[in-house]
Amino acid sequence: MVGSQVQLPSDGKTYTLYFLFPLSEEQDTLDLVTRALLTAAGLLLALVAGLTWLVTRQVVTPIRLARRVAERLAAGRLQERLQVTGEDDIARLAYSFNQMATSLQRQIRQLEELSWVQRRFVSDVSHELRTPLTTVRMASDVLHDARESFDPATARSAELMQAELDRFENLLVDLLEISRFDAGAAVLATENVNLGDLVRRVVEAAQPLADQRGIRVQVVEPGHPVQADVDVRRIERIVRNLVTNAIDHALADDPTEAVIVRLESDEEAAAITVRDHGVGLAPGEASMVFNRFWRSDPARTRTSGGTGLGLAIAQEDAHLHGGWLQAWGRTGQGHSSG
Numbered sequence: 297m298v299g300s301q302v303q304l305p306s307d308g309k310t311y312t313l314y315f316l317f318p319l320s321e322e323q324d325t326l327d328l329v330t331r332a333l334l335t336a337a338g339l340l341l342a343l344v345a346g347l348t349w350l351v352t353r354q355v356v357t358p359i360r361l362a363r364r365v366a367e368r369l370a371a372g373r374l375q376e377r378l379q380v381t382g383e384d385d386i387a388r389l390a391y392s393f394n395q396m397a398t399s400l401q402r403q404i405r406q407l408e409e410l411s412w413v414q415r416r417f418v419s420d421v422s423h424e425l426r427t428p429l430t431t432v433r434m435a436s437d438v439l440h441d442a443r444e445s446f447d448p449a450t451a452r453s454a455e456l457m458q459a460e461l462d463r464f465e466n467l468l469v470d471l472l473e474i475s476r477f478d479a480g481a482a483v484l485a486t487e488n489v490n491l492g493d494l495v496r497r498v499v500e501a502a503q504p505l506a507d508q509r510g511i512r513v514q515v516v517e518p519g520h521p522v523q524a525d526v527d528v529r530r531i532e533r534i535v536r537n538l539v540t541n542a543i544d545h546a547l548a549d550d551p552t553e554a555v556i557v558r559l560e561s562d563e564e565a566a567a568i569t570v571r572d573h574g575v576g577l578a579p580g581e582a583s584m585v586f587n588r589f590w591r592s593d594p595a596r597t598r599t600s601g602g603t604g605l606g607l608a609i610a611q612e613d614a615h616l617h618g619g620w621l622q623a624w625g626r627t628g629q630g631h632s633s634g
Contacts, residue, residue, distance in 0.1 A: 358386045362393060374401040415478040425468055429461070436461050470605040474588070477612040484527045484616055491522040491531070491566055495559055498535045502543060511546045512554040513539065522561040530613040534621070535568060537606040542572035565619075577625035585623040586611040 298315045361378060368376045377397060378390040440458045443451040476482045499513050506513045535557075542555045556571040577585070584590050589604035607621075614621040 354384075354386065358390065362390070365393075365397075369397055369400075374404065411478075415475055421471075423472070429465060429468065433461055433465070467605070470609060473609050474605060474612075477609070477616075482612070482616055484530070486525045486527055488523055488525050489528055491524055491526070491561075491568070492517050492559060494528065494532060495535055495557055495568065498532055498539060499557060502536065502539045505540060506543050506555070509543055509546070511543050513543070514554040514556050516556060516558040518560055520561075522559055522566050524561070524566045526617060527613075530616065533606075534610040534613050535570075537610045538568075538570040541607065542570045542574075546572040546574040576627045577623070578627050582623050582625065586621065 439454040443454040
């Protein structure tokens with residue numbers, strides 16, 4: 297609406313005029329622009345959704361499939377492979393992934409075959425050596441029994457041969473036991489026993505070695521019996537290995553520091569720890585204590601004449617019972633295991 301005053305010359309009077317203009321065309325134009333914007337927005341959203349779906353299908357989905365296949369490979373299903381389609385970067389990645397999986401499968405099979413051959417070799421050699429060892433043992437027993445009639449040098453040789461045959465026989469027994477663990481043939485013969493009696497029996501058996509070294513062995517028990525269903529032979533072997541190892545590495549020049557064997561339990565589990573105050577362990581050695589034939593100090597003489605397999609067998613015995621074996625210590629402050 298537009299208004300204005302107009303003076304007519306004919307009569308000299310002033311009149312007010314109003315002009316009305318309809319805006320329907322402008323409204324139609326605005327409506328058209330609004331519809332165009334809404335349509336464009338809808339098309340843009342549809343385009344973005346389509347691009348998102350395409351990216352998901354082309355990139356995210358293959359990555360998810362690769363993750364699932366990798367999880368199955370990690371679970372031991374080495375025959376799993378990715379499906380390769382196309383020639384883009386994702387397809388080349390899937391092809392490289394399959395090549396890597398094939399290479400890993402081949403190497404793992406080679407290692408398994410090599411491990412099987414090694415276990416078989418150890419088992420066969422251990423068994424085959426028992427027959428000649430028995431013969432040599434018989435001859436050694438005869439010489440050892442008659443050593444008093446020999447000259448001193450020959451008598452000493454007979455004693456050394458007897459001692460080394462004992463150690464060799466123990467090594468064969470340990471190798472056979474290790475081969476049983478490697479083959480998965482080790483089984484438990486459990487019975488309910490008092491672990492306190494078992495520990496005291498092992499400590500008493502190791503007392504001559506402790507007296508020889510001048511080491512005092514102390515047993516600390518809880519105020520209640522510790523009953524457990526265990527394989528007595530294997531648990532005795534674990535405790536015996538830990539105690540003799542502690543005596544072997546304890547310091548004999550300090551009689552106030554003893555090898556402490558501590559026993560504790562609750563309603564669900566039992567634990568045995570052996571603590572010495574000897575040479576201890578250097579940083580990083582605690583994880584190597586239970587390796588086969590490992591020694592913290594290669595120049596150190598074993599007082600107990602061990603074979604180097606005792607702690608490895610003890611760890612396998614603990615795992616067979618559903619338990620675990622650990623060692624910790626510091627240089628010059630002794631070490632603990634249990």
